[in-house]
Amino acid sequence: MTITITTPLYYVNDKPHLGSTYTTIACDAFARYKKLNGNNVVFITGVDEHGQKIERTAKANNISPSDHCSKIASQYEMLWKKWSISNDKFIRTTSSQHKTLVEKFFHRVDQNGDIRLGRQQGWYCVGCEEYKDDPPGAKDPICSTHKMPLEWRDEENLFFCLSKYQTKIENLISQPNFVQPISRRNEIINFVSKGLKDFSISRVNISWGIPVPGFKGHTFYVWFDALLGYLSGLQTKGEVELDELNNYGWPADVHVIGKDILRFHAVYWPAMLMSAGLDLPHRVFGHGFLTREGNKMGKSLGNVLDPELLLDKYGEDPVRWYLLSDIKFGQDGDFQEKRFIDLTNNDLANTIGNLLNRTSSMSRKWFSNCVPNIHKENENNELKLLASKTISDVINYYEQLSFKEACKAILDLASSSNLYLNDNEPWKLIKQNSERELVSYHLYNVLESCRIVATLIAPVLPNLSRKILNQLGFFDSLQSWEHQLVWGVLEKGQELPEPSPIIPRLE
């Protein structure tokens, strides 16, 4: 089965920030999980390049919109490579295949009678690229997100007849899993209950967009164009007919997005797909916003966390661990440096790192640099039982994008393994020759538990997982969980390589 996972297509008005990195890392973890769990995955990310915001940014930088877009798009691509993001596709909405798909899609929707000309009047935020329903302050209103003045617009636009889809959208969002998490679902139900209005899908006097066929002077509204990137991104070679997209991974299993763009994904987008007669995505997951030390991040505040600098300073494991293990996915989260350092040291360096170090060094010292040879690994013991429960819990958590819960369950297995060592005190037992068999047994159990920890943590911390598996003597990269998530895979007598630190402590 093909599982398609998407990040939003990021605006290229500025270089990548921690918000887009957060979504991308979460999707990466989910995509890695799905791949390891035996699925064929199409993981799409990319950039959203049209619209007035981009046009103005390019102008302010004195370069052409197309050069500006290429520059920022390549920064995104390079950043994702640096973070080892496992995306299969990177879509640019300025590509010719995207343009063709947008035209075909528009034609379908138009044929279905869902396009009309009309007059659009209202307050517009260029930062959001969105008309505001009810701007605060009648005179000179300001966008509550961007803190910038809204602009009054009065123009002839093409409209998509969203109002026709009221009942269908109500039915869709009342399904228990379409909008996740539950708090976001309630927000959307509330929005839709107020009545859906037709929305404008074209702009006049904006040249940086895809021209609407048959309507001179109109370009497509950036959101109409951008959402279609999820379809054009699936095309591998050249153009694909809309109805063939099912052979390329449509419908998406999940669109992961930030809470600010939920309406577009949970209401406008499904209605557009219904109109074109295409299948709907299975779910839309709206995650929360990140703040820094309790404050909103912003250029003007000078407190933006640059994902590239963060990576250079700390490496990928600590940052991924913090973002996915500490923040409940779906809720807002705060980046606090002290807490970040504490979590890295406590969870990764102490609980997981030390467990591996002390167990492998005891094995190396007392068993000639090898995994101890034992004869009774099939016996049930507390670690084997806990590992088997952890495996099924963690799979359930990953399935629901509950990364925090998955990380906690894995960490609990590592903590219990540390306790198991403390309780059984192999360092005392080894002093009696008669207990050597028992020492082998305990060390084998803990090493095997480390292997399961490393295997389960691979979606969240692929780098750390690989390092742990290397230390246990596994050098082939982990491709699949099939045959790996069972107790006893660690070879008895397997040689253990020279130890090397897997996660440095942070000061």
Ligand code: MSP
């Ligand atoms: N181009 C549109 C998406 C089109 S999808 C077909 C867009 N782009 S964006 O670059 O402005 O935002 C991309 C994502 O970053 C959104 O999901 C948004 O929620 C997220 N974030 C922006 N700031 C954020 C934080 N401070 N924290 C977490 N995510 C945030 O919207």
